[in-house]
Amino acid sequence: MNPRTLESFRVAFFVLILIILIWPRVTEAQGLLEGVSGVLEFNYSFLTSKTKDAAGVTTKTDTSNYNPRFTLNIDTKIFPNLKLHAGGIAELIKTDFESGGIDTKTTLTRFRPYIDLTLETPLYTAGLGYIMRQEKTKTADSPSITLVNEEYNAMLGWRPEGLPYIDMRLKRSNNYDEDKLLRDIQEDSINLTSRYTYKGLQLNYYGSFLHTMDDLNNLDVKQLTHSGRVSYGGSFFNRRVSVNTTYDIFHQEVKTTSEGTGFVTFQVFPVTGRFALDNSPIDNVAPLVPNPALPALVDGNLTVNAGIDIGLPAPGEPTDLRNVELEFLNVTDVSQLLVWIDRDLSSNISIANSFSWDVYVSANGTQWNLYTTISPAPFGPFQNRFELNFPSVGTRFIKVVVSPLSPAVPGASGFPDIFITELQAFRRTPAADVEGKTERTSHIYNLDVKARILDNPSLFYDFYYFFNKTLPEDQKRFSLSNGFSVNHRFSRIFSGTARVAREDGEEEDEKRVAYVYNASITADPLRTLRNSLVFSGRNEEIEGKPNNTRSIFLYNTAQLYQGVDVNLSGGLNFSKQETGEKARDIVINLGANIVPHRTMTLGLNYSDTMSRRRGGAREASSTYTRRVDFNVNYNPFRTLYIFTLIQVIAEEGMDIETIQNYSVNWSPFPNGALQFNLAYNENLRSEDNAKERNFIPSVRWNITKRSYIDLSYQVIRSKSELQKTNSQLISSNLKIFF
Numbered sequence: 001m002n003p004r005t006l007e008s009f010r011v012a013f014f015v016l017i018l019i020i021l022i023w024p025r026v027t028e029a030q031g032l033l034e035g036v037s038g039v040l041e042f043n044y045s046f047l048t049s050k051t052k053d054a055a056g057v058t059t060k061t062d063t064s065n066y067n068p069r070f071t072l073n074i075d076t077k078i079f080p081n082l083k084l085h086a087g088g089i090a091e092l093i094k095t096d097f098e099s100g101g102i103d104t105k106t107t108l109t110r111f112r113p114y115i116d117l118t119l120e121t122p123l124y125t126a127g128l129g130y131i132m133r134q135e136k137t138k139t140a141d142s143p144s145i146t147l148v149n150e151e152y153n154a155m156l157g158w159r160p161e162g163l164p165y166i167d168m169r170l171k172r173s174n175n176y177d178e179d180k181l182l183r184d185i186q187e188d189s190i191n192l193t194s195r196y197t198y199k200g201l202q203l204n205y206y207g208s209f210l211h212t213m214d215d216l217n218n219l220d221v222k223q224l225t226h227s228g229r230v231s232y233g234g235s236f237f238n239r240r241v242s243v244n245t246t247y248d249i250f251h252q253e254v255k256t257t258s259e260g261t262g263f264v265t266f267q268v269f270p271v272t273g274r275f276a277l278d279n280s281p282i283d284n285v286a287p288l289v290p291n292p293a294l295p296a297l298v299d300g301n302l303t304v305n306a307g308i309d310i311g312l313p314a315p316g317e318p319t320d321l322r323n324v325e326l327e328f329l330n331v332t333d334v335s336q337l338l339v340w341i342d343r344d345l346s347s348n349i350s351i352a353n354s355f356s357w358d359v360y361v362s363a364n365g366t367q368w369n370l371y372t373t374i375s376p377a378p379f380g381p382f383q384n385r386f387e388l389n390f391p392s393v394g395t396r397f398i399k400v401v402v403s404p405l406s407p408a409v410p411g412a413s414g415f416p417d418i419f420i421t422e423l424q425a426f427r428r429t430p431a432a433d434v435e436g437k438t439e440r441t442s443h444i445y446n447l448d449v450k451a452r453i454l455d456n457p458s459l460f461y462d463f464y465y466f467f468n469k470t471l472p473e474d475q476k477r478f479s480l481s482n483g484f485s486v487n488h489r490f491s492r493i494f495s496g497t498a499r500v501a502r503e504d505g506e507e508e509d510e511k512r513v514a515y516v517y518n519a520s521i522t523a524d525p526l527r528t529l530r531n532s533l534v535f536s537g538r539n540e541e542i543e544g545k546p547n548n549t550r551s552i553f554l555y556n557t558a559q560l561y562q563g564v565d566v567n568l569s570g571g572l573n574f575s576k577q578e579t580g581e582k583a584r585d586i587v588i589n590l591g592a593n594i595v596p597h598r599t600m601t602l603g604l605n606y607s608d609t610m611s612r613r614r615g616g617a618r619e620a621s622s623t624y625t626r627r628v629d630f631n632v633n634y635n636p637f638r639t640l641y642i643f644t645l646i647q648v649i650a651e652e653g654m655d656i657e658t659i660q661n662y663s664v665n666w667s668p669f670p671n672g673a674l675q676f677n678l679a680y681n682e683n684l685r686s687e688d689n690a691k692e693r694n695f696i697p698s699v700r701w702n703i704t705k706r707s708y709i710d711l712s713y714q715v716i717r718s719k720s721e722l723q724k725t726n727s728q729l730i731s732s733n734l735k736i737f738f
Contacts, residue, residue, distance in 0.1 A: 035076035038087070038738050043067040045731035047410050053723045061099040067347060068092055081121055088113035093347055109136040125157035133382045146178035149382045164196035164203070175382075184215040200234040217262030219431050222255045241451045248444040256438075258431035266427045268334060270326040273297030273423060274399075275308050277320035280625070281360055281401045282368050298326070302340045302385075302422050310341075310355070311418035312405040315643030315663035315681075316633055324423050325399035327365060329444070329468055330475050331508075335392040336426040337400060338385045339377075342419045346380040353379075354409045355402055357388055362397040392427065407681050408692045408718050410729045441471045457488035462501070479505040483516070496521045503540075512547075514540035528559035534571075545578040553587075563595035581616030585609060601633040623652040641665045658686040675700040690720035706737040 047063045069091035077083050093108040114131035131151050138144040152172045159165040173187040188211045196203045206227040213220050231246040256264055273294045296306040313319050324339070337359070345352040356375035360368040371393055377386040388400065400423070405412050449463040464481040483501025490496065498519040505512050518536035537550040553571030560566060573585035587609050594602040607627045614620035627649050634642040647659040666678040679696040698712035709732065716727040 036074050038072040040736045041069050042734045047729045049727040051725045064096045066094045083118045086115040104140055107138045127155045129153045135381055149175045164194050167193040186213045200232050202231045204229040214262050218259040219262040220257040221264050224253045226251045244448045246446045250442040252440050254438045256435050258435050260432040262431045263428045264431050264434050268332050268425045268427055270298050271329050272327050274325040276323045277318050278323045279320050281323055297423055305342055305419040306421055308420040310404050311415045312412045321401050323399055323401050328396050331394050331396050333392050333394050333427045334425045335428045337388040338424040340385045340422040342421050344384050358401040360399050361395040365397045407694050443469045457486050460485045477507045493523055493525050510543050512542045530557050546576050547578050549575045566592045579616040582614055584612045599636050603631045605629040626650040639667045660684040673702045688720045693717040709734045
């Protein structure tokens with residue numbers, strides 16, 4: 001889009017705003033713009049910071065930021081079946097950064113109009129849309145840079161009763177700078193989705209065509225993708241036998257025309273995504289709660305919250321490292337990860353740049369190796385995502401590990417929630433290496449059969465078969481399992497379960513045979529007391545080499561009195577790997593939750609892990625990790641909240657680390673037009689003799705029901721062996737809703 005066209009869009013957009021503001025009665029009478037809403041806001045902040053390093057060198061920086069923003073939304077029905085959704089955002093960000101006698105002024109102008117028309121009936125849905133994002137950046141004496149991303153889209157959905165439904169979406173995207181010197185990329189895409197269900201049978205198809213033209217690099221890439229699934233599930237013989245089976249086929253063709261410059265990006269798809277709070281990302285030793293699978297993390301939806309928060313933790317919330325993991329079916333080359341989040345941080349680049357991302361890889365999902373660290377990771381500018389690029393690595397498991405937002409980051413209090421919505425993996429390949437046509441096809445088949453043999457005790461037979469083949473690499477992988485399981489209640493108090501199975505498989509030309517077994521006995525003598533003893537093991541041979549694991553754990557939970565809950569668990573883990581290495585882990589966990597009064601909660605947690613490794617190519621070694629957490633939550637009044645945390649960590653060969661955190665939050669008049677808030681947070685770490693203090697008084701004046709102003713003053717004091725920093729942040733935010 002040329003500058004004249006862009007200017008026309010600006011004029012049309014602001015004329016629309018003028019009409020709405022000046023002639024509200026006319027628009028109301030027309031009934032077309034009844035769903036008009038918007039926000040006018042003015043943001044200002046000033047940060048002054050002084051840092052003194054270990055050598056005695058002092059650095060002073062001052063940063064001021066002025067950010068007016070106007071947001072307009074129109075959501076209305078023109079006709080009963082025709083909906084209009086339109087609006088836009090216009091904002092200005094002026095930043096003045098001064099450090100070491102150098103003053104840098106930056107002006108960023110954003111303009112984002114959009115319009116969508118959707119026609120919806122019970123039989124079909126049709127829509128047209130347009131969105132344009134423009135960012136103009138001017139820094140000091142440098143020439144201005146204007147980046148533009150515009151998208152035209154259309155969709156058609158057909159949902160006849162009793163027949164397959166079809167959704168088709170077309171999109172054209174233009175991404176360029178105004179002078180077309182830095183980028184000039186055009187993308188055309190067609191996506192087709194269809195699904196048909198009849199009783200237990202379900203047929204799914206997904207097809208896409210993507211044509212990317214990079215004029216600056218003379219790169220032309222056409223990607224054609226077909227993905228289909230046939231699934232069936234049902235039960236027979238009075239529900240004594242259940243059968244579930246799926247067949248998936250994935251085919252991708254890529255045709256590349258290039259003069260040897262640029263990169264071709266292929267998305268690689270995981271089989272599942274997982275998340276865990278884990279401060280020891282290298283070695284997952286006997287996790288008592290398995291990492292849950294998160295379908296929302298890998299479902300392709302870039303806006304839906306996946307439940308992983310990297311924002312500022314509230315007092316009492318866990319500050320552990322966030323481990324976000326992908327598992328692939330086979331060893332896969334990965335050179336890029338995109339971490340999508342639910343909000344735009346491009347206006348708060350200091351927040352975005354405060355995150356440090358560690359990338360880990362693993363062959364088995366248990367033992368991890370740190371591959372690289374990326375800090376900071378580029379964010380945006382047009383999508384809400386962090387971009388992690390690194391040298392290509394072949395792996396079956398990959399994860400990113402990041403700490404939540406620190407209270408020591410200026411302005412962190414304004415970001416209590418930053419949710420990850422999706423984690424995507426890609427393989428970036430130089431265009432010269434893939435010029436011409438490449439193809440890849442993958443077949444996956446699953447069969448799961450379960451039969452109930454006896455009713456009392458409940459005895460089941462289960463059969464599972466999995467097969468995967470990938471062409472043209474001719475990678476094959478299969479797994480076959482036959483097992484029996486039983487569960488029975490012996491009395492009102494005692495019950496038990498057990499399972500034994502044999503697994504046969506082959507992966508990367510390595511044959512394996514495994515015998516899997518587990519048993520548990522549970523006792524419930526009282527409603528407030530529960531005990532479980534769990535024994536499990538896996539005896540496996542991979543090409544004649546052992547890969548065995550065994551574990552026994554005892555879990556106990558009890559409510560001693562009303563408001564006094566305790567839990568105690570512990571056990572042993574034994575393993576022997578193909579390399580001949582033997583391992584033994586002893587794990588003990590103790591926890592208590594005490595509520596002496598409705599205004600106070602006491603928490604105590606103790607964990608102890610003792611590990612021993614010997615044999616193979618490594619020398620015998622023993623390690624231990626002991627951790628004690630004690631926290632107090634005190635809420636004497638609705639307006640006052642006090643939190644205290646003391647954490648002690650002891651590890652083999654390291655000094656004892658102590659972490660103390662104290663937090664106070666006071667809001668004396670929460671329901672008044674004038675609201676005061678006082679927050680104080682102090683964090684002490686013995687590891688590097690670090691001390692962080694944050695003091696944040698703030699006030700909000702609710703001017704009317706549709707407007708308010710926030711004022712806050714933040715004092716940050718941090719001191720460690722490496723440096724000492726004193727910072728002060730003044731910020732204001734005025735919002736007017738209509």
